[in-house]
Amino acid sequence: xxxxxxxxxxxxxxxxxxxxxxxxxxxxxxxxxxxxxxxxxxxxxxxxxxxxxxxxxxxxxxxxxxxxxxxxxxxxxxxxxxxxxxxxxxxxxxxxxxxxxxxxxxxxxxxxxxxxxxxxxxxxxxxxxxxxxxxxxxxxxxxxxxxxxxxxxxxxxxxxxxxxxxxxxxxxxxxxxxxxxxxxxxxxxxxxxxxxxxxxxxxxxxxxxxxxxxxxxxxxxxxxxxxxxxxxxxxxxxxxxxxxxxxxxxxxxxxxxxxxxxxxxxxxxxxxxxxxxxxxxxxxxxxxxxxxxxxxxxxxxxxxxxxxxxxxxxxxxxxxxxxxxxxxxxxxxxxxxxxxxxxxxxxxxxxxxxxxxxxxxxxxxxxxxxxxxxxxxxxxxxxxxxxxxxxxxxxxxxxxxxxxxxxxxxxxxxxxxxxxxxxxxxxxxxxxxxxxxxxxxxxxxxxxxxxxxxxxxxxxxxxxxxxxxxxxxxxxxxxxxxxxxxxxxxxxxxxxxxxxxxxxxxxxxxxxxxxxxxxxxxxxxxxxxxxxxxxxxxxxxxxxxxxxxxxxxxxxxxxxxxxxxxxxxxxxxxxxxxxxxxxxxxxxxxxxxxxxxxxxxxx
Amino acid sequence: xxxxxxxxxxxxxxxxxxxxxxxxxxxxxxxxxxxxxxxxxxxxxxxxxxxxxxxxxxxxxxxxxxxxxxxxxxxxxxxxxxxxxxxxxxxxxxxxxxxxxxxxxxxxxxxxxxxxxxxxxxxxxxxxxxxxxxxxxxxxxxxxxxxxxxxxxxxxxxxxxxxxxxxxxxxxxxxxxxxxxxxxxxxxxxxxxxxxxxxxxxxxxxxxxxxxxxxxxxxxxxxxxxxxxxxxxxxxxxxxxxxxxxxxxxxxxxxxxxxxxxxxxxxxxxxxxxxxxxxxxxxxxxxxxxxxxxxxxxxxxxxxxxxxxxxxxxxxxxxxxxxxxxxxxxxxxxxxxx
Ligand SMILES: [Zn+2]
Numbered sequence: 001x002x003x004x005x006x007x008x009x010x011x012x013x014x015x016x017x018x019x020x021x022x023x024x025x026x027x028x029x030x031x032x033x034x035x036x037x038x039x040x041x042x043x044x045x046x047x048x049x050x051x052x053x054x055x056x057x058x059x060x061x062x063x064x065x066x067x068x069x070x071x072x073x074x075x076x077x078x079x080x081x082x083x084x085x086x087x088x089x090x091x092x093x094x095x096x097x098x099x100x101x102x103x104x105x106x107x108x109x110x111x112x113x114x115x116x117x118x119x120x121x122x123x124x125x126x127x128x129x130x131x132x133x134x135x136x137x138x139x140x141x142x143x144x145x146x147x148x149x150x151x152x153x154x155x156x157x158x159x160x161x162x163x164x165x166x167x168x169x170x171x172x173x174x175x176x177x178x179x180x181x182x183x184x185x186x187x188x189x190x191x192x193x194x195x196x197x198x199x200x201x202x203x204x205x206x207x208x209x210x211x212x213x214x215x216x217x218x219x220x221x222x223x224x225x226x227x228x229x230x231x232x233x234x235x236x237x238x239x240x241x242x243x244x245x246x247x248x249x250x251x252x253x254x255x256x257x258x259x260x261x262x263x264x265x266x267x268x269x270x271x272x273x274x275x276x277x278x279x280x281x282x283x284x285x286x287x288x289x290x291x292x293x294x295x296x297x298x299x300x301x302x303x304x305x306x307x308x309x310x311x312x313x314x315x316x317x318x319x320x321x322x323x324x325x326x327x328x329x330x331x332x333x334x335x336x337x338x339x340x341x342x343x344x345x346x347x348x349x350x351x352x353x354x355x356x357x358x359x360x361x362x363x364x365x366x367x368x369x370x371x372x373x374x375x376x377x378x379x380x381x382x383x384x385x386x387x388x389x390x391x392x393x394x395x396x397x398x399x400x401x402x403x404x405x406x407x408x409x410x411x412x413x414x415x416x417x418x419x420x421x422x423x424x425x426x427x428x429x430x431x432x433x434x435x436x437x438x439x440x441x442x443x444x445x446x447x448x449x450x451x452x453x454x455x456x457x458x459x460x461x462x463x464x465x466x467x468x469x470x471x472x473x474x475x476x477x478x479x480x481x482x483x484x485x486x487x488x489x490x491x492x493x494x495x496x497x498x499x500x501x502x503x504x505x506x507x508x509x510x511x512x513x514x515x516x517x518x519x520x521x522x523x524x525x526x527x528x529x530x531x532x533x534x535x536x537x538x539x540x541x542x543x544x545x546x547x548x549x550x551x552x553x554x555x556x557x558x559x560x561x562x563x564x565x566x567x568x569x570x571x572x573x574x575x576x577x578x579x580x581x582x583x584x585x586x587x588x589x590x591x592x593x594x595x596x597x598x599x600x601x602x603x
Numbered sequence: 604x605x606x607x608x609x610x611x612x613x614x615x616x617x618x619x620x621x622x623x624x625x626x627x628x629x630x631x632x633x634x635x636x637x638x639x640x641x642x643x644x645x646x647x648x649x650x651x652x653x654x655x656x657x658x659x660x661x662x663x664x665x666x667x668x669x670x671x672x673x674x675x676x677x678x679x680x681x682x683x684x685x686x687x688x689x690x691x692x693x694x695x696x697x698x699x700x701x702x703x704x705x706x707x708x709x710x711x712x713x714x715x716x717x718x719x720x721x722x723x724x725x726x727x728x729x730x731x732x733x734x735x736x737x738x739x740x741x742x743x744x745x746x747x748x749x750x751x752x753x754x755x756x757x758x759x760x761x762x763x764x765x766x767x768x769x770x771x772x773x774x775x776x777x778x779x780x781x782x783x784x785x786x787x788x789x790x791x792x793x794x795x796x797x798x799x800x801x802x803x804x805x806x807x808x809x810x811x812x813x814x815x816x817x818x819x820x821x822x823x824x825x826x827x828x829x830x831x832x833x834x835x836x837x838x839x840x841x842x843x844x845x846x847x848x849x850x851x852x853x854x855x856x857x858x859x860x861x862x863x864x865x866x867x868x869x870x871x872x873x874x875x876x877x878x879x880x881x882x883x884x885x886x887x888x889x890x891x892x893x894x895x896x897x898x899x900x901x902x903x904x905x906x907x908x909x910x911x912x913x914x915x916x917x918x919x920x921x922x923x924x925x926x927x928x929x930x931x932x933x934x935x936x937x938x939x940x941x
Contacts, residue, residue, distance in 0.1 A: 027880075030848035032859070035877035050850035051749040226747040247749055300856065300888060300905075302822025343891050347856035350823065351848045355858065358846070363829040364816065366723050369788045372781060373725040381713075388703035396706055397931035399731075399794065399808055400757075411732070413766070414758045417798050418807055424732075424759075435931055444935055448701070454731055454794075463732045463764065515713045518704040519940055522923040523933040539623035546699060560938050562698035 001057060002126045005036075005043040007144070011063035014072040019043050022066075029069055029351050031056060044125050052338040054225075054247025058146025061335065068316045069352055079259045082266070084273045090217060092278050095164040098188050098200075098227040100283040101251040102163065103258045104219040106154065106275035107265060110134065112213050115268065128240065133268040134209045134216060137261060139240070145257035147249055148241035149220035150190075150198055151265075156207040157217060162191050170196040176203045181235045188227050190219075199235075200228050201242035215274075218265065220258045222249045224283075251285060252334040285334045292328045292342050297349040305353050313352045314345065375507035376467055380452050382511045383469060383486070383502070390482050392471065393449040397431035399456075400424060409457040424456035428470030429497045436472055443527040448473040452502070467502040521584065527559055528583045528591040532599040535574045542566065545577060553598045557591070559584040605663060611641070612667050619674045628679055635671060642668050699939035707917045708810050708929065711837070712792040715812055718836050719790040722829075724814065727789040729776035731796075732759055733767045737775040742853040743892045750852045757798045757807065766796035770813035770910050771853050774889075777815060778897035785904060786818035792913065803925045806914075813910035815889075817899065823856060823888060826907040830860060830886055833909070837916065838862065843869075845880065854887025854908060865919075884911030 005022070009015050017025070019036045023045060026033040032048040047062075055061030067074040090106055115123075115136040123130050128139050138149045152161065166187040173181045173189070173196045183189070183196070190198040197207040200223050209216065222245070229246035232238055265271060292314075297305045311328075314321055318333035332339035339345060350358075384394060400421035404410035411424040425431060428451050439447050450471045457464045473479035476495040483489065483498065490500040542563045550561050558581065565578035579599065583591040596602070615635065622628050635641050645664055652660050705713070716726050729737075744750050757766045767773070770793045781787050792812045799805040814833070816825075827846045834844050842862060849859025860883040864875035871877035886909030891901035899906075914926060928934045 027861075027878075028845075028847045030850060030857075032847075032849070032882070033878070035871060037877075052850050052852075054749075225749070229747075229749075300823060302824030341891070343855040343888075347848070350856050355823075355847050356845070358824050358827055360831045360846075361824060361828050363832040364722055364788075364825055366721065367786070367788065367818075369723045369725070369786055370784060371725050372727060372784070372787075372789060374728060377726050377728060384705060384709065388705055390703060391701040392703045393936045394704060394706040394709055395931070395934070396708065396929065399796075411759055414761055415798060416757050416807070418801055421801075421807075431931060438932065439935065442933065442935070446938075448703075456732065463730075463759065465730050465732060513713050513716075515717045516705070516710070516941070518707065518710055518936065520704065520707045520921050520923075520934055520936050522921070522925065522928045523935050541623075543699065555940075560698070 001047050001049050003045040003047055003059070003062060004122060004125055005045070007059055007122060008063060008066075011059055011075055012067055012070075012072055013075055015066065015070065017070070019045075025069060026062075026066075028355060029065060031062065031065070039125060040121060042121070042125060051247065054244065054249050054337075055146060055335050057244045057247065058142070058144055060145045060253070064318075064335070068313060071316070076256065077260070079263050081259055081262055082273060084276060086274045088275045090275045090278045091160045092219075092280075093160060093162045094280050094282065095162060096188055097282075098165065098224040099163050099280065100222045100224065101254055101281045102219055102221040102279070103254055104161075104217055104278040105258075105262055105273055106215065106217050107262070107269075107271035108215045108274040110214055110216055110265075110269045110271040112209055112211050112269065119268070132209060132211075134213070134265060137264045137268055138218070141257055141261040141264065142240060142244065145253060145260070146244055147220060147222065147254060147257045148201070148244055149218060149258070149261055150203055151209055152197060152207045152217045152219075153209055153213045154215040154217055155213070157192050157197060160192055161197070161217065161219070162193060163221075164189065164191060166196075173199060174205045175199075175237070176205050176208055178205060179237070181237060184231075184234055186227070187231050187235070188223060199231060201232055201245050202237060202239050216265075216271070217275075218261065219278075220254055220261065222251050222254065225249075248337040250335040250337070251281070251283070285337060287331060287334055288340050290330045290332070290340070290342055290345060291324075292330045292345050293326070294328060296342060297346050297353070300346050301350050301353070301358055303358055305349060309353065310349050313349050317348060319345075371510075375509065376502060378509070378511035379502055379505060379507040380467065381513035382508055384450075384452060385514050386486055387450050387471070388514075390485065391448060392473075392482075393447070395432070395435050395449045395451050396453065397428070397435055397451055398425075399454060401431065403430065405430065406457075409459065411456050411458045411463060426455055426457060427499055428453060428455060428468050429493055429499050432470045432472045432497060433494075441526070442523050443529065444523070446474050448475075448478070455501075469500045469502055471498050471500075472496055524585050525587070528586065528588060530581055530583070530591065530595045531564070532579045532581065532595060532601060533576055534579065534599055534601075535569075535576045537574055539575050540577070542577070545579075549579060549581075549598060553581065553594060557583045557586045557594060605660060608660075608663055608667055612670065615671050616674060619671070619678050622678050628675070632675060635675075636668075701938050702936075702941055704936040704941075706929075706934075707921050708792075708913050711913050711917060711920075712810075712812065714836065715792070715833065716790060718833065719788075719814055722788065724788040724790045727773060727777050727791045728793065729773045731767055731794065732764060733772050735763055735765065737779075738765060738767055738769075738772045741775040741779070741893065741896045742771050743890045743896075744852045748852065755797050755799075757796045767793070768797055769795050770811040771908065774813065774815050774853075774908055775893075775897070778817070778893070778899065782898040785899070786816070787906075788816050788818075790814040801927060803927070806926050806930070808930065809926075810913040810917075811884075811910050812913055813908060815906065815908045817889070817894070817904055817906040819904060821888070821905040821907055823858065823907075826858060826886060826888065826909065829907075830858075830909045833911075834860065834862065834883065838865075844883065849885060849887075851885045851887060853890050853893050854885075855890045857885065857887035858909075860884060860886065860909075860911075884909065886910065 023033040023036050034046045036045040049056045112132050115130050115133045119136050120130040130136050134151050142148045166183050170183050173183050188200045189196045197204050225246050232242035294307045294310045320331040322329040401423050402420050404423045405426040413422050416422045452469050454465050455468045490498040492498045546561050560582045562580050564580050567576040756768050773791045794808050795811050796808050799807050844860050844862050847859050849857045851857045861880035862883050863869045866872050866874045869879040871879045875881050889906035894901040
């Protein structure tokens with residue numbers, strides 16, 4: 001979410017820390033702030049708001065947190081709306097159980113126009129398009145208080161506004177932006193009996209405000225959040241409103257936010273209130289009373305947090321605190337539905353005391369605790385070490401594959417969006433074959449590698465997982481002798497592959513695996529292999545020669561250097577060595593240049 | 604042994620080892636064992652030696668002669684082999700030995716396992732196909748919780764069976780299995796699954812590492828100090844990590860470790876998305892509801908858990924730009940390099 005410093009200061013007039021510090025402090029108290037930037041003379045922050053803090057999807061919630069943290073007052077503007085010109089009740093019916101609270105008012109003599117520049121700027125800094133003064137006012141109040149609202153053109157909404165679940169009355173809904181959505185049986189919507197005018201989180205194109213609009217009904221509502229979430233998910237439509245309404249929002253904040261909204265609309269669109277306030281409050285928040293031990297923040301954090309501070313923070317958060325014997329009875333404010341138990345209060349206190357005040361000292365000391373390591377982990381570690389000692393490389397392949405080995409026992413994923421890989425692998429061998437194909441595409445030959453991983457089967461309604469070892473060796477005869485060295489047996493497939501189920505093997509009681517730093521590379525192109533003949537008047541140690549030329553070529557591009565041929569020319573009495581050098585992550589021409597230069601050859 | 608004899612032995616041991624041609628071999632043979640060679644000369648000079656030392660001198664001379672003859676025979680085999688006029692096939696006749704390698708993820712896992720083992724931790728594991736109960740409910744994510752997102756989990760059989768989405772799921776199994784055997788110290792690497800489209804920077808399967816402690820009187824200070832050891836082990840003692848408030852349903856208070864950006868040192872750059880810090884994972888004191896659902900009394904026992912992703916770290920360490928490289932991809936090891 002974006003946060004404009006000057007807008008925040010409307011709620012916190014005493015806030016004047018430098019942007020850098022505000023960014024860091026927001027992050028420290030739990031609102032990770034990626035960065036801030038200066039745009040159009042405004043300082044704009046970019047925050048991640050966590051799912052449990054629906055209240056912080058508006059300036060108001062963030063300002064409350066910062067007010068507590070900096071111990072500065074939160075300014076809540078007081079507003080008295082003008083009286084209604086007509087004693088008229090809006091015909092609204094609430095038929096759905098998913099509505100928690102609704103407020104609505106009718107406004108007449110509206111002048112729909114462009115928004116003033118300041119409003120356009122705020123919306124644009126939040127990535128919201130300016131539509132007109134009325135729609136923009138609802139969006140601005142949503143940004144400010146975190147509660148969405150909606151304005152209907154009464155000319156299009158007569159005779160009623162009905163909040164109801166679809167119950168198959170409407171098939172389709174065309175949203176403001178023109179997308180056509182297929183409605184479900186339960187979709188929560190607002191209709192005028194004939195047509196669906198709006199969903200809980202997106203308005204319809206048949207009731208929107210346009211330049212001819214003169215009279216509007218403005219509503220602000222909070223719903224059962226799971227209903228909104230399900231509707232938004234099933235219709236694959238996410239809006240600024242759905243992001244907020246699917247969180248726990250505070251129904252008690254509605255009257256204040258709604259008054260601000262009406263006030264702003266009158267300000268911008270010069271309308272008059274022409275109905276009584278409609279209000280339906282169906283689900284009130286259940287506010288817990290929490291038994292609280294004021295020592296608990298110190299006990300949990302491991303540092304001393306004075307009780308005065310503890311109580312002061314809770315007080316500033318808006319909690320009601322009563323003392324009962326040794327403990328306190330704490331009633332959190334309705335805007336914080338995430339606070340339901342003592343641990344939540346502890347977190348609040350530590351958060352505002354500052355995580356940075358918890359020192360980094362000694363890690364846990366050794367303690368002799370029962371070893372609960374499953375024995376198969378020891379077996380896996382031991383086998384990996386033995387295979388590495390025999391010159392094998394470890395690879396990892398995808399546990400989800402495109403083809404089943406045995407369709408009768410394969411486990412299929414239901415909703416994998418990678419539609420090519422929907423089966424849980426039943427064998428490692430097809431995956432190792434793919435890895436080998438990949439290596440061959442990269443012109444990497446003479447490889448030998450292994451994988452230890454899970455394979456999966458279904459037996460009736462049971463899901464079975466087994467640990468499996470798969471090995472590949474480009475030299476079939478070496479595979480056989482290596483299996484002998486390992487003392488394990490398995491069925492060899494295609495001469496070069498073998499798979500062994502580890503669950504059936506005996507397991508060691510303990511094993512300490514080697515910890516070593518191995519190098520590994522991302523190959524970004526094919527390996528390039530070039531030969532070079534070099535002659536010497538005397539015979540050389542081939543290993544020394546390989547070391548010598550490897551050093552000349554350098555690590556950066558040399559993949560491997562071998563000698564494929566040594567030839568003695570009896571006439572000239574010279575020894576000719578044929579080198580085969582492979583280069584990696586390099587183009588043909590550069591490889592050739594390096595090659596010729598390194599072996600002192602002419603083009 | 605006579606000092607002079609010892610000198611001769613050393614000198615010729617070296618010389619013989621350096622012989623590469625038949626010609627040199629023959630020259631040396633004559634030099635040592637020929638009619639006017641060194642040993643004939645030495646045997647002739649035996650008469651000049653004091654009678655009481657003569658016997659042992661002769662014995663030593665024979666020992667050295669035999670040894671040098673043996674070395675010559677050995678070297679003559681080598682010389683013959685390397686000067687064969689042509690090798691029969693294109694097999695690499697001379698190369699450094701093929702070296703085996705562990706996958707970089709395994710390597711990091713082992714490094715961390717070894718670290719925690721020193722503190723008395725076991726290594727643990729549990730199934731990858733899990734139930735909703737272990738992946739969500741027991742971790743304080745009841746049905747309809749905002750932290751749930753159907754799009755994120757890969758289901759085997761909705762809504763009950765899915766592929767584990769996090770290593771905290773292993774923690775659920777661990778706490779349930781060992782609730783009668785407290786305290787607990789366990790660490791676990793694991794593959795976890797998310798329903799993400801595979802591309803350069805995302806994968807449906809990745810690797811996490813988590814450590815869990817249940818004991819009496821654990822504090823956030825213990826948590827942060829122990830987690831800090833993990834980061835210092837991986838990133839070196841100079842690494843700067845800050846610990847801040849962060850929300851995860853299974854912990855409270857939640858703690859988020861951020862590492863100061865290695866590239867800009869906190870100033871802000873594209874790598875850290877201009878935050879100056881890079882989010883490293885998640886941690887916190889185990890939520891009382893999580894302990895309770897495992898049958899552990901949160902009034903007596905406390906716990907902490909911390910975890911981090913291994914893939915990004917591995918990629919940074921090995922200079923890998925594409926996450927697909929790590930699995931079934933273009934990851935390869937130089938055959939002769941550790
Ligand atoms: Zn940076």
